[in-house]
Amino acid sequence: MKRIESNFIVKGTRENDKMNEESVTDTLARRFLLGDVDDLERERIERLFISEPEINTRILLAEDDLIEDYLENSLTPSDRDKFLGRYGYTAAERQKLRIAKSIKEFAAAEARLTETAPAIGTWRTFLASLRQRRMLFIPIAAVLTLSVLLGVAWLVQLNLKKADENNRRLVIERELAELNARPDVREDPSRVPALILLPISIRSVGPQTEMKRRVDIPVVQLDLLSNQKDKYPSYQAVVRRVGTNDQFKISGLRMENGPKGNFIRVRLSTHLLQDGFYQVVLSPDGEPSANEEYSFTVSE
């Protein structure tokens, strides 16, 4: 054991000068962190990480960027998988990710509050001017202050709620876009059951297509059969739960040819679906008027 370590170090020391001449670019640091380098390169970079403060900092910065990109959902699906393979592996790394997420969320929430502060400041100035007037105005000022504060609090709450709702929808739409862009999901049909839907315009009167939710199936696929003669480069589907505001849009879908005719494949994460009646409106991207409508129900 001792001998191996000594040999390693002798080699390491001899090569040290040569090694220092070589650098680690930001791109290489990112590839290293995602596990995209071979063993020799990995060891070279690790040695530089240990012995060269500048390279140590550079790699830590690249890691920060990578974590931020992951949290902002900006990684490509392939990089995201690689990232999760490395940073979701140990409890410590998962903890680090959760903390990084908390810091970003907290900072974003603080920024939203700060953005509303100027409005509060203006009202404070107004109230200060009222205070300088006669005592007669004090009760009026008190009522006004209370009303204004309540109003501001209500507005802040409303804005936060709207922003949260908007963020939630964006996250869902991003997730769906990613899901529909990943070709690998279709490889295992047993994990992605498909539901074939006919357009309402040609469907004969009959029972509604029903989907049973199952916890062990994370993704379902809707095959939307199309009756349209014209083909477009891409389509968008708007999935809506009837009677609620739950609605999400998936763009960039392609028409495919199958044994039952032309169809558009739409994949949905089952955790997004709740019991109820769903309507899907399919239209060519950029031409919402030429649409076809489909429906299905979801139940336990």
Next chain:
Amino acid sequence: MRRTSEIPSESFDHLLAWLNPDRDKAAALYLDLRRSLVKIFAWNRCGDPEGLTDETFDRVARQVDHLMNTFEGNPKLFFYGVARNLIKEHQKKAKFYISIDDVDVPAEPPQLIDDEDDEMREECLRDCLKALSRDKRDLILAYYAKERQPKIEDRARLAKQIGVSIETLRVRMCRIRASLEECIGRRLEHRARRQ
């Protein structure tokens, strides 16, 4: 999991002296080296990076008297050599266990961000932010306030505002965030022990 170190205090003093004759500088080097080794173990998907880092220091400490007289070059590279051997041992063990169990583990994605303990984490974050100086607190909150394109513009503006380059700002933020993460991690560990 961090374990109790087996290094006798005398050997630890020698180990510090080997890193640098100045004790303060040696202590700083020790902490940096420790953090770097934890990272390397984690990047190599070793299950217990803290424990393996302790083991690295223990192994070096056992040889430090000899090394002080014979080793030439950067001592950090010797630590790395020992860590590399530990990684190889760890990887061999992992392969061995898989082959005897012959278990076909489903490739489920790891559960990364759960909502459990979110509240506790935020409380710890608030406490740790309070422990920072006001300047640092304001800076880190401003730095992480935005995402994507607005983030880039915001950070450029922030760097200009405090009169440093973007790179310097990034390094500064990386350090503040690392200290914040350590503080939160310590507090979470402390709370978990109390429960």
